[in-house]
Amino acid sequence: MTQLTDADLLHLATGSQFLACSVDADWLAEAFERVRAQLELGHSLPEFVAADELDDSEHVVSVGFVNNGLPPSDLHPVGDEFVRSVRELQTELGVTFSGLIPLAGANINVIVAVETAMLLGVPVIDADQMGRVFSLLYQSVFTLAGLAAGPLAATGPTGESAVVRVTEPLRAERLVRALASEFGGWSATALYPMTVAKLRAHGLHGTLSRNIRIGSILHSPDPLDRKYRRLISEEGIRRIIHARVTDVTGLSRPAPPGQPDRPSSVILEEVGSGRIIQLEIQNELLMLMVDGAVEAVMPDIITMVDPDGARVANFEDLWVGHRLDLMMLPAAPEWYTDKGLELAGPDAHHILLRNRHRRHQ
Structure with missing residues (x-):
């Protein structure tokens, strides 16, 4: 278990963009700046842990943006939407999540996991369910393993929220995408709740460390050909x-x-x-x-x-x-x-x- 550093954060963001090459790079940059703002307010970066450092019986959850299929709306997040979704899902399940993983191992959702973990005071886990970015939330190794996507919680840009009791990942995709449209363009979603034992068995591990390594190479003083x-x-x-x-x-x-x-x-x-x-x-x-x-x-x-x-x-x-x-x-x-x-x-x-x-x- 280690503490993320400022350098780790920068390298993590760069590596996450490298593996995404996404239309919404500005939103990743905005999430990065929100984390920096939280640091200035006195928050600390979260601990960074491997799944095998947690007890098998502990509970974890994925967090990620889901939009309505269009480019990101002008309604930008303020930063607490994911906190609300995680807390509502904890209430629904009667558990406390001991760590967070990003919905995708690249792009904005990696930084969202860091931001939400620092606000909740829990670790970010060095794992995810895609190992890159896919467009659809059910394109997950958890789906391959037959795990349920829900129940899930979703919060929109105006503060509206919903808990959805759903299990099948394809159905979860359609419902959350519809909610994102009704919310005003996107949903801050907490989904795929599971025990650490299931994450260890079925997740993709070491993916965020890879992002940090890639970012450190690109930010190194080495000549381009060496990089x-x-x-x-x-x-x-x-x-x-x-x-x-x-x-x-x-x-x-x-x-x-x-x-x-x-x-x-x-x-x-x-x-x-x-x-x-x-x-x-x-x-x-x-x-x-x-x-x-x-x-x-x-x-x-x-x-x-x-x-x-x-x-x-x-x-x-x-x-x-x-x-x-x-x-x-x-x-x-x-x-x-x-x-x-x-x-x-x-x-x-x-x-x-x-x-x-x-x-x-």
């Missing part, structure tokens, strides 16, 4: 493509009902070879093709770095003429099983992505 060599040798990056954006196209194609959607396609040219790189995007980077052949596809992790300063890039950096370094790394092994691919692979996403993937198999 990239370390990402390859230490963190499993399997390929880096240096490319320049040549075209950005929004595609008019609807997502399946109930699924969030921000679809677009980006064309880049690889520096030196001139090969054509195509990115398919729907809230996150779903697929990367090189000269029409699939190089990486969900659940693979695809991310981008701006070589000018080794800064993690996001969708706002996808403008014509901009040079970016595209990186690919594997997701957790659970996502490459038959059940994992069914839940979060190409067949679980947009029909156009599915068809393109199959044409190039």
Whole structure:
């Protein structure tokens, strides 16, 4: 059990953005600043623990934002929404949660877990249920294990809240997404309550430590090529493509009902070879093709770095003429099983992505 430091927080945020490459990087930055503001008010960063440091009989819960399928609303959180959801779920279950895990092991929900833990005075656990970011809350290793998503508690931006007695993760997804819409755009959700024993058996462990390591590499004083060599040798990056954006196209194609959607396609040219790189995007980077052949596809992790300063890039950096370094790394092994691919692979996403993937198999 260790205490998170200011440096850990910075590296955690950077590593979480690296593994997300998300449309809402501004919200991650805003959550980071809320944590910094709490530190100035006298709060301390939470303890950082591995699941095996807690007793099997203790209870833990996941926390995360769920939106209504649209870009984040103008109703921004004030910081106590997750505290309320966690406390209402404790009351519903008659238990006290001994630690928190993020709904996803990347992007804003990692920092949300830190913020909520520091306000509640409980540890953040070095684990999560996705090992990256997926769009849907049931795309979880807990779903693969047959665990219940609820009961759950949700709080909206205006202070309205609800406790939902639900078990099946797909049903929980639909209900929380509907609540987020009624709340005004998003829901601060506490879900997947379980014992530490179940978390130890079925969670993905060491994922937040990985984020800290990635962030520390990117923030290190090493030259860019040294940083990239370390990402390859230490963190499993399997390929880096240096490319320049040549075209950005929004595609008019609807997502399946109930699924969030921000679809677009980006064309880049690889520096030196001139090969054509195509990115398919729907809230996150779903697929990367090189000269029409699939190089990486969900659940693979695809991310981008701006070589000018080794800064993690996001969708706002996808403008014509901009040079970016595209990186690919594997997701957790659970996502490459038959059940994992069914839940979060190409067949679980947009029909156009599915068809393109199959044409190039």
